[in-house]
Amino acid sequence: MQYNWQQSDWTKFSCDLSEVEDDLLRYLEKTAHLSGILKALPEELKNEAVVDTMTAEAMKTSEIEDEYISRADVKSSIRNQLGLNLVPEPVHDQRATGLGQLMAEVRNTFSEKLTEAHLFDWHKMLLSYRQDLSTIGNWRQHSEHTQIVSGALGKEKIHFEAPPSAMMPGMMAQFIHWFNEAMPEKGSGIKASPVRAAMAHVYFESIHPFEDGNGRIGRAIAEKALSQGLGAPVPFSLSRAIESSKKDYYQALEQAQKSNDLTRWMEYFIPTVLKAQETAAAEIDFILKKARFFDRFREKLSERQLQVVRRMFDEGPSGFEGGMNARKYCGIAGTSKATATRDLQYLHQIGALLLSGGGRSTRYEVDLEG
16 A cells, blocks of 8 residues: 555645534634633633643643653643742653653744754653664664554554655655745745644654654644644643544544545544643633632641642542542541541531542542532
């Protein structure tokens, strides 16, 4: 079979946007709504929203690749990079340090033209800890075929084969030129930033220029395209929306790499951007409710109780998985079961927690609507 990069119309991408026209209009409406909410937030809550969005992006772009990193380390790394900690917080995982650097760099340089140096720097930030890679901070150079493969040994399925390494310098020079010429303000630019982001992502992934890290850097490029269209860093996490149904993502990408007609890819990617916006709106609403919760209860809670409640809030709008119970409380606060039970009953009595179940199934959730 011929992949997209082997076909005569390679880089002459086409698509029919008729099925996603309404989604593109909704994207503009939701963007204005989200930006307005963020502007109205107090500075402290605005910073919290930014950190939470960047943390989600860093974690989920890794989880798409089946790499799981401590949320606490990622969040500390991002806060350090944004200068929000007077004293830098310790980060125990080198991967989290690199992700924090990458997220901050993509955010801080969103308006700049894309360059080879940017991409090499991003690659070094992401993978400098990897001892097993022969090339970090440069295009791949190995002579072996670069294939995306799944399945057990002897039953492998090849999903995609990328161009040979010798073609990387020329193909990436062409990609970088295309990306910059497609900026919305250019005469020949792509005005709808989700369309440009979708094209840029599949274009970059099809070249697959690095030995590893292509997916994460490709999603950073999509974020850059969206940010340039907004004229500001995107207030949502694209990777969180992708990771929530990553099987669909990989299937859509595999199909997109068989043709340079990207109609079906657009019909996957643009609704995914909308989903990312909807999740961000729920996240901001959650941050506001959390602030009101602490205004109501901060003076009524001990340090131990605050520690547990903050840990419950760390799980975001979806809540603490399975709810809070005495056993989990003991693990977080390092206290006895009797103290944990007494604390939970007190938190319920003052209206801070909602109670459900009974006996061994007793669990508590934060009451955000009280």
